[in-house]
Amino acid sequence: MITGKNYVGSKLKAAGEKTFKTFNPQLDIENPWVFTEATQEEIEEAVTLANQAFGTYKNCSGLEKANFLNAIADEVLALGDNLLVQYCSESGFPIGRAEGERGRMVGQLRSFAQMLTEGSWVQAAIDTAITDRVPAPKEDLRKMMVPLGPVVVFGSSNFPFAFSTAGGDTASALAAGCPVIVKSHSMHVGTGEMVATAIIKAAQKTNMPEGVFSNLVGGGTTLGASLVQHPLVKAVGFTGSIRAGRALFDLAAQRPEPIPVFAEMGSVNPVVFLPKALALNSQKWATAYAGSITMGAGQFCTNPGLLIGVKGAELNNFSEELTKAIEKVEPFCMLHPSMKNSFEEGAATMISQNGVSKIAEYKGEAPANYGVQKILTVEGKTFLENKTLSHEVFGPVSILVQCDNEEQLVKILNQLDGQLTGTIIGEPNELKEYNKLIAAMQNRVGRLIFNGVPTGVEVCPSMIHGGPYPASSDSRFTAVGIHAVNRWVRPFSYQNWPNELLPPELQNENPLQILRTLNNIQTKSQI
Amino acid sequence: MITGKNYVGSKLKAAGEKTFKTFNPQLDIENPWVFTEATQEEIEEAVTLANQAFGTYKNCSGLEKANFLNAIADEVLALGDNLLVQYCSESGFPIGRAEGERGRMVGQLRSFAQMLTEGSWVQAAIDTAITDRVPAPKEDLRKMMVPLGPVVVFGSSNFPFAFSTAGGDTASALAAGCPVIVKSHSMHVGTGEMVATAIIKAAQKTNMPEGVFSNLVGGGTTLGASLVQHPLVKAVGFTGSIRAGRALFDLAAQRPEPIPVFAEMGSVNPVVFLPKALALNSQKWATAYAGSITMGAGQFCTNPGLLIGVKGAELNNFSEELTKAIEKVEPFCMLHPSMKNSFEEGAATMISQNGVSKIAEYKGEAPANYGVQKILTVEGKTFLENKTLSHEVFGPVSILVQCDNEEQLVKILNQLDGQLTGTIIGEPNELKEYNKLIAAMQNRVGRLIFNGVPTGVEVCPSMIHGGPYPASSDSRFTAVGIHAVNRWVRPFSYQNWPNELLPPELQNENPLQILRTLNNIQTKSQI
CATH class of the missing domain: 3.40.605.10 (Aldehyde Dehydrogenase; Chain A, domain 1)
Incomplete structure (x- = not known):
């Protein structure tokens, strides 16, 4: 009740x-x-x-x-x-x-x-x-x-x-x-x-x-x-x-x-698509990203809002595959009419910017509070000049940025605000050629993903959900x-404190059998 | 040159x-x-x-x-x-x-x-x-x-x-x-x-x-x-x-x-003197604290500026011993005339407060920029009512606060700003009687000392030099x-990243032989 x-x-x-x-x-x-x-x-x-x-x-x-x-x-x-x-x-x-x-x-x-x-x-x-x-x-x-x-x-x-x-x-x-x-x-x-x-x-x-x-x-x-x-x-x-x-x-x-x-x-979770990966697996990645972009009506902190690649036949092909895939996905309900409104307004603002065009959108009928997914596109040069295009729109919309070359792509990454995640889609053997790109990405994100989607946050000790501002207010x-x-904790030090009055974690006998740093050595030993 | x-x-x-x-x-x-x-x-x-x-x-x-x-x-x-x-x-x-x-x-x-x-x-x-x-x-x-x-x-x-x-x-x-x-x-x-x-x-x-x-x-x-x-x-x-x-x-x-x-x-590094310790070792602690208060002309972050005890014969005796000891110490040179001026002004402001009296001071001649050490005293009740008395004066001055009872002493500790250190001088067998006092102290400090002086910061992994605000801006x-x-570091996560492109710290082979948390177990093993 x-x-x-x-x-x-x-x-x-x-x-x-x-x-x-x-x-x-x-x-x-x-x-x-x-x-x-x-x-x-x-x-x-x-x-x-x-x-x-x-x-x-x-x-x-x-x-x-x-x-x-x-x-x-x-x-x-x-x-x-x-x-x-x-x-x-x-x-x-x-x-x-x-x-x-x-x-x-x-x-x-x-x-x-x-x-x-x-x-x-x-x-x-x-x-x-x-x-x-x-x-x-x-x-x-x-x-x-x-x-x-x-x-x-x-x-x-x-x-x-x-x-x-x-x-x-x-x-x-x-x-x-x-x-x-x-x-x-x-x-x-x-x-x-x-x-x-x-x-x-x-x-x-x-x-x-x-x-x-x-x-x-x-x-x-x-x-x-x-x-x-x-x-x-x-x-x-x-x-x-x-x-x-x-x-x-x-x-x-x-x-x-x-x-x-x-x-x-906020985070737009940039995803860079390298050419070899697109040449080999365009359809696979288009399907995966159509799923990731629309999952939960795009209402995830790690939703991939920014897709980036270098112009060419591979990127054109990927763009077509993504269009096909995104149009097939049934839209999802959003959390609240206000969220749906913010999403539509945000997407409309993006679309109204100079040089931005909408390349894909779900075509069917959608119920009242459903988020109708969209893919936009823009040239790298235009993206660099307009900060609005790198702002998060909470919901199922992503913008595909088409760069003239790798240099422009790296410039875009360097100019981005801090992000929760960054993803690189590539073939293992092409990754080594993109040192600068990887370095730029590392500098802006909390989690770097290879060949995957940013949505789906595993709960385990090696997961980072955070990142440079404004992904989080403290990247540490x-x-x-x-x-x-x-x-929620601070270190606290006892000096010369009687053993029996110490918390068990610090007592000579190590009654809790925990791992401790004892005179610079990690050990579970007693003293 | x-x-x-x-x-x-x-x-x-x-x-x-x-x-x-x-x-x-x-x-x-x-x-x-x-x-x-x-x-x-x-x-x-x-x-x-x-x-x-x-x-x-x-x-x-x-x-x-x-x-x-x-x-x-x-x-x-x-x-x-x-x-x-x-x-x-x-x-x-x-x-x-x-x-x-x-x-x-x-x-x-x-x-x-x-x-x-x-x-x-x-x-x-x-x-x-x-x-x-x-x-x-x-x-x-x-x-x-x-x-x-x-x-x-x-x-x-x-x-x-x-x-x-x-x-x-x-x-x-x-x-x-x-x-x-x-x-x-x-x-x-x-x-x-x-x-x-x-x-x-x-x-x-x-x-x-x-x-x-x-x-x-x-x-x-x-x-x-x-x-x-x-x-x-x-x-x-x-x-x-x-x-x-x-x-x-x-x-x-x-x-x-x-x-x-x-x-x-800033920090005034409160020191509480328990009665049994004073009954047994008044002179020893007076000498130790006369040294700690005047060391480096009191220009230490961990200088003990606030001494607290419960009124009684023991505290009176300690006060007399501290007076004798402090008058014997030759003053030290301060860092700069401006520091000496700030110290003298700060001490004068303290002395000018209602209910504060100076009980000890070095009596000899001191050269120009030397900090002439002083001990002041005040009743617990007066201290509680006047925030000025708990502000740090950088230099060789300490105030001895004489409380009516333990309750008042605990109230003083609870009311203090965050501190780098807190010290309790007591006999091991009397410590157990003062749970509330210890809890209050723990809540306000980064390092808790038993039977020692706060000056002298050991450089080792278990040292904390920091504490609740304003001892430091972030107690963590x-x-x-x-x-x-x-x-100066932030955690960073690689997802599905190729082994040979990972930093050596994260590679399967553990080439640096470091201790890592591998699937929840601390180990130096390879994968």
Whole structure:
């Protein structure tokens, strides 16, 4: 049952007067549930509770936190198909996507639980005392990662499960030992409430402190701004547009005590097609990219919005194959009429630019909120001169840039803003000829792909989901994989601290059997 | 020989018209050398060169970078006593300190060289492909740290060697693979120039690209601001005051592309004295702290400016012992008349606050620029009500806060800004009674010390030199120890990239024999 209320800690509250509803884009109707925006008092209470919870939660053992995360996964699964139906009704995504994304959310929670159970993630480093060192003795020093404090997580529009209420930001922050306050994404607050209920149940079942999690509802920007500016909030996780992400980054940087914001923002994910690959496999790559461009109505951070090649018979042929392939794909429903409008406006702006033409578009009839995919094209020279053409349009549209030569292509890459991904489609033996191109691409991206599509973000330790600004606000971190926890922790050093009062991770006996750096050697040994 | 010019890459340039001199505080006279401030053109050229150098320097092997860093250490040592004499003439520090700090600078360079030679610092993680995975195959993903780009390093006033031209920030940035542009600290630009000459020589001997290092001279804030705002600069390292550090942080955050600033700023390094320790060892701790407070004329980031205890016979006795001890210490020369003035003004402001009294001061005659040490005292209640009393005064002054009870003491700790260090002086068996106090301290500091003094920062992997704001601008990093390199790198992921084109750190054969996370297991194995 959806109450439409805020979870302020474990209490459902809705003292406010402002309300709103979500929208079912598939049915093109408003959903029935009424959601009440959090009041300033409720915001204040949630943050205060989070700060109180931090005092005990930060001292929970890895095993206790792992139990909590696994319990969240269990409780989410226990919601069964009802949760999937709710998700579909507030996103327009099909049930298969709902199920897949739930799997990813649950998988992320369990992978952080596994990381906590194993325990070495705290990066323990110990340098033992050298009492007879000359001229001065060396003190015993022991370091490990500790949590920052309460973290605010902004739910994303396009991942109601994997990057929202119990998504990667929440899972990594809870794993770090940070209480979390979620600002639920207004497009799917009902889904958010159901997931929040699962988290609250899990917290109670595993004896977590009251306030370790809150879920707040808001329609405009007030809730988010209040949270980011609150002195007791110590870090922020965000996935969304450059405009919104930068606004939060600026608010956080202007605080008396600035706090870190990890904002994963816009990306056009450039893809370079080399001639030999196109000569050999034009049709294969056209089919793969038609799929990648239209997948989820193009509503992925890693959607390939920018395709680049050098003019010639191969590129012409690829362009024709891509046209055929893209026209065949049935369009998908977009998340919300506002997303569909932004997409159409963005695409229209692109098309209206000098030198841009539309070469392909789905020709059939499409229901109300469906994103009708398009391929545009432009000359390299024109692209270089018009910054608008490198801006992200969120949805199923890509622009094929036809360069005069490799030099122009490298210039385009060098001029691009930071990107989550960059892809090179080529034959293995032709890659060596394109050193400059590869170097230029490496400099602009967080993940470099060979012969693949950028969509589909694997959750594993070697994945980077992030990149130079504005792909993310701080390229030194990732939003996906267990290292996402590093956004919410700081190193802390004990000097000459009594062994029995140290956290187990740093005790002589190494009771947790974790891997530590002991006098410069990586080992699980005792001291 | 001091030329007074800027190193724009390896070229000595001084096209500017603004000049200034340094000052010998021991002799209380201006030094003879004339330094010419960098022009906007010279700044532009240095940054452009650094950016060009980045293209090749980032691809240097660990061994090549290690050779460079070791060569810097060798060239610095080859300058012999002349360098030490120059250092003393521009800092007022004695020759012993010069020698010790040179040892630290050289040791830091060599420890980063060792880290590079060993190679595992890149945090390589590999998840191999699973081609038959259902529903979708898993792609091969391989991650490692890569450098951010040109880094600007601001020399500090108080560490002309260890945190300036070839100090920890420069060494860690060069180790990361980032070219460095130093803004030499104006108080010791001559020392800076000598060290810069050593770096330039080392770069040439080890075939580093032109522009891998530049050393610029400036008197006011223009040079620093121009560097931080330059679009090709990708990160900033700074050690100094909160005012200056925050100004740079703000400039960097307001750029179209914000960049990370690691600023190590102010700290009063609270020390709590527990009653049993004072009952047993009052004199010992008084002597130790009289030494720590006055060491280097109190001009250390980790100087203990705030001493706290609960009222009683033990604290009274300690206060008397500290008075005796502090009056015995001969004062030291400060870095510059302006530092001495700031110190005297800061101390006078503290003394002028309601309820503050001076309980101890060196009574003898002190030469012109010497910092005359003082101990002040105040009641806990008064301290809590007056924020001025918790501000850092850079120099040999500490305030002894006398609390009514432990609760008040904890309240004081909770109210403090972030700190580099916190110290607890106690008997091992009394520590357990003070859980709240320890928890409050942990929350505010980067390093927690038991029965010691905060001055004396060991350079080792388990050291943290950093802490919650404003001790540093980002508590997630350290300025000391090999992990300081993490400030200048970002994770980068290769997907499905051909083995022979991967960097050696990620190749199947593990040719560098580094420790990697291979399918979730830490190993040096091949694939």
